[in-house]
């Protein structure tokens with residue numbers, strides 16, 4: 001049991017955390033047919049591409065500022081109930097635009113949800129704006145410009161998610177330049193679906209302090225040494241990696257080997273109901289599947305707080 005342990009999550013996509021029951025209620029409210037994507041209380045997908053499709057489709061049932069406030073408040077409440085003190089939510093203004101809500105109202109709804117959850121449960125949250133690779137480089141630049149200009153104190157980071165096999169990191173360099181110049185923390189999905197080259201590209205082009213996943217770096221010893229030497233923090237999501245068949249099972253998952261090689265690692269749930277997981281389950285797995293002791297798990301949490309995209313004053317209070 002890890003209920004008693006303080007928890008932190010750095011890598012969770014907001015729409016990816018939508019409980020199927022809430023998504024179903026939303027679909028009914030707006031009379032949207034999502035039967036092909038949500039069946040018997042579970043999201044339907046069979047590989048990485050169909051997972052992304054399902055994600056984009058079910059996002060369409062969250063339509064208003066209040067829908068987003070409710071979704072955010074619901075997920076943060078769930079996190080707080082298992083001892084989570086800090087969460088970074090990956091949000092995509094493009095998803096707000098695609099449903100006709102607009103980026104400002106989308107973010108305003110999410111911020112309202114954060115305020116409600118903090119008032120009710122004390123959980124602190126920040127936002128990482130993401131571009132989606134499969135929406136193309138121009139839309140990713142648009143997301144970076146939005147994050148840079150928003151001057152919203154809750155937006156503290158920039159990310160690149162979506163179809164990792166689409167283009168190379170260099171195609172998205174301008175977006176990261178914009179985000180870096182605006183003082184945002186940088187992280188990027190790499191080494192999840194693609195091999196070590198994508199992690200090396202991310203380090204060379206983006207120079208991020210964190211990498212989303214990064215686990216396939218294990219295929220290249222020199223790259224693992226580089227990550228350890230540079231102190232790059234990996235946002236590792238073991239349940240997601242197994243569900244997406246990045247590794248065949250937990251025994252083959254490199255979380256422990258990366259940590260033992262000196263790489264700074266943290267654990268997160270990515271898109272919990274899609275992958276039949278939760279942050280609590282990821283903490284349980286750290287103990288049961290990876291054999292970490294309570295104090296080693298506390299180290300993962302502490303690394304998360306050290307790497308968090310949050311102001312120093314708040315970090316000190318959380319640490």
Ligand code: ADE
Nearest residue numbers: 013016161162189270271
């Ligand atoms: N968007 C939501 N979840 C993702 C993942 N695991 N990888 C890339 N993009 C995503």
Ligand code: ZN
Nearest residue numbers: 013161212270
């Ligand atoms: Zn992710």
